[in-house]
């Protein structure tokens with residue numbers, strides 16, 4: 001691995017070039033041929049926000065042949081869902097709903113929240129309940145899902161320990177760079193999470209899909225390597241482009257609350273944040289009418305593309321109106337602020353109704369959903 005640069009999953013930096021990352025790390029492209037195999041396509045697929053994958057064909061084969069597969073994802077319970085974690089939640093729900101033979105595994109990474117952010121487990125527990133309520137409100141079918149906390153799932157610890165027997169410091173350093181031992185330990189626990197759906201209690205080896213941001217690829221590479229050594233199926237992954245912060249300077253992260261939109265924001269506050277979001281507009285209205293804007297640089301346009309405008313024709317119109325100077329940034333911000341406010345109002349109402357169920361799933365392990 002010498003000569004490669006390191007992707008740091010714990011860092012907030014945005015990749016400068018997705019293409020070269022794909023080449024360097026052997027990520028496969030999301031081709032039109034692959035897209036044709038989906039019975040229907042999520043907007044993230046149609047718009048190539050999901051731009052790369054590893055072994056997605058395994059999942060599509062299982063889907064086409066009515067075979068079992070699992071979708072695995074999770075959240076670090078350090079705060080409310082922001083648009084980055086919202087994207088991953090949408091993906092797990094989409095790939096889960098594609099087949100009634102698919103199960104979902106959703107990990108509350110409370111150990112990582114402790115290691116990386118110093119949040120004690122009792123504190124992260126209440127955050128986790130809120131996160132799970134968000135996931136349920138977004139539509140995850142919990143009857144076919146296993147939602148758990150890392151710190152309470154012995155099988156994750158068992159798999160993390162088994163994994164540790166087949167890696168050396170050199171391997172971890174080559175993937176993650178020189179890190180404190182807590183990060184290496186967290187990485188092995190995440191391998192345990194990713195391999196959990198293939199353990200005996202869930203029916204043994206099966207294709208597993210992990211939808212993630214490209215920044216999480218180091219965990220995918222490590223998990224695939226260890227899976228082969230443990231006679232399991234190397235997990236597949238789909239990679240999405242990272243959601244930028246509202247000011248566009250780094251990835252959206254809970255480390256910078258003023259530069260993120262969360263699903264718990266007061267709708268009026270969220271609308272205000274939209275009005276201060278980075279655009280690709282020109283210095284004056286006159287200049288913008290003359291030269292057109294630059295939607296490729298615009299975070300407002302990115303939010304519309306990734307989350308808030310479902311209709312492809314409408315999005316295309318916005319793009320061309322911007323490029324040709326027929327649209328000004330105030331038009332977009334006003335439209336997006338309305339869309340975000342209405343979405344949040346409806347979501348927060350649904351979430352309120354899910355809080356008891358979320359608590360019961362985490363505290364009573366209600367039904368132990370998804371076990372074979």
Ligand code: SF4
Pocket residue numbers: 279280281293294295298299300301318322323327328329330332333
């Ligand atoms: Fe972005 Fe809209 Fe301004 Fe174009 S007009 S740069 S899409 S906010």
